[in-house]
Amino acid sequence: MAIYKKGNSYEVRISYKDIKGNYKQHHKTGFKSKEEAEDYIANFKLKLSNNIIPLKDKITFSSYFKEWYETYKEPVISDNTKRRYRTYIREVKKYFNNKKLCEVNRKCYQLIISDYGKTHVKTSVTKFDFAIKSMVKSAILDGLIDTDFTKGITLVYNDDNKIEVDYLNLSEIKATVNYLIENLKSSPKTTNNYIFILTGFLTGMRLGEIQALTWEDIDFENNKITINKSWDDINFGFKPPKTKASNRVIDIPSILSNILKDKKKDKKDKLVFFNNTAHRVPVSQNINKSMRRLFKRLGISRNNYHFHSVRHSYVALAYSLGIDFYTISKQLGHANPTTTINTYSYLIEEFKQEQTDILVKKLDKLFT
Structure with a gap:
């Protein structure tokens, strides 16, 4: 058993006999300190002495996937992502059945991912494949398999049942925002949700960021909002924002x-959008229901327009006003403009001819 330093981390190599008396090699990397590597070896020795180091040819694919999730993913991912991975655990059990980890090769995995893709859309297949890829890398590091059988796989998917997200055009965005502003006080029951929706249209903030908004986050004197948290619908409390870049002042x-500011006059709660009747902040279902009623009044037909689409509307509005993607990305909380451009590339195509016409006219004016 040996410990080696590799760059800024340590790796462990262990030679041992399995319960059949065969010599085996175990290799693991990524330890932050020598002490951490030594603890791992001590724990491995303990398992070895109790004959609980499993044989490679006995480990099922589904059992290793579940163990990998519980060890490496569950402690560090959000509750929403945990729900997705728990679904993956069930699907791995279904599609891989009782196959041994060592039995799965490229052909086997291709057949499985093709079968999975018959009933799943592209996004679902891509995310499922990513989870499998991550697990396979871990299995290689653990010395349980030798090759990455997910390389060179062709993803198969079925988009027949894919729900196309609806977006508002500019005239619909303007009509919606104007209606919200003009009718905020016409119905006290809808005022809270209307201001919530308006905040989304005029800031591009995510649903959880608006839910978590407190009065202390708003600088009324300088017209700024500090975003440093999000809302956890499951545990009914604050949680860290989606990414590091999501911490921002807009x-x-x-x-x-x-x-x-007018809303604050009647509020004693810390949370800006806390609903005293429901005893909670509005959730996505409430907001989406309010938007459907709102669109019905405006004669707008957008069945698949949900609150996350409001973020797209904010980008469309800002881009139509000539705001560059760097500024937009900072408002949205993206790490760099590339993320914004990749996410909203369809808007560039939509406005490309208009922008080209402006460019040509300005060039003509400049040189004539």
């Missing part, structure tokens, strides 16, 4: 600042 239009 500028807001004065019209929204004034509306929020």
Whole structure:
């Protein structure tokens, strides 16, 4: 048994006899310190002495996937992602059945992913494949398999049942925002949700970021909002924002600042959008229901337009006003403009001809 330093981390190599008396090699990397590597060896020795080091040819694919998830993924992922991985555990059990980990090769995996793809859309297949790829890398590091059988696989999927997300055009965005501003106080029952929706249209904030908004986060004097947390619908409390870049301070239009200031006069709660009747902040179902009623009044037909689509509408509105993607990305909380461009590339195509016409006219004016 030996410990080696590799760059800024340590790796362990262990030679041992399995319960059949055969010599085996075990290799693991990624230890942050020598002490951590030594603890791992001590734990391995303990398992070895109790004959609980499993034989490679006895480990099923599904059991290793579950163990990998519980060891490496579950402690560090969000509750939403945990739900997705628990679904993966069931699907791995279904599609891989009782296959041994060592029995799965490229052909076997291709057949399985093709079968899985018959009833799943592209996004679902891609995410499922990513989870399997990550697990396979771990199995190689654990010395349980020798090759990555997920390389060179062709992903098969079925988009027949894919739900196309609806988006508003510019005239519909403007009509919606104007209606919200003009009718905020017409119905006290809908005021909270209407201001919630308006905040999304005028800031591009995520649902969880608006849910978690407190009065301390709003700088009314300078028309700014500090975003440093999100809302956990499951545990009914704050949680860290989606990414490191999501921690940001954004500028807001004065019209929204004034509306929020008026709202504060009647509020004693710490949370801006806490509903005293429901005893909670609005959840996505409430907001989407309010938007459907709103669109019905405006004669807008967008059955698959949900609150996350409001973020797209914010980008469309900002881009139509000539705002560059760097500024938009900072408002959205993206790490760099590339993320914003890749996510909203369809908007570039939509406005490309309009922008090209402006460019040509300006060039003509400059040189004639």
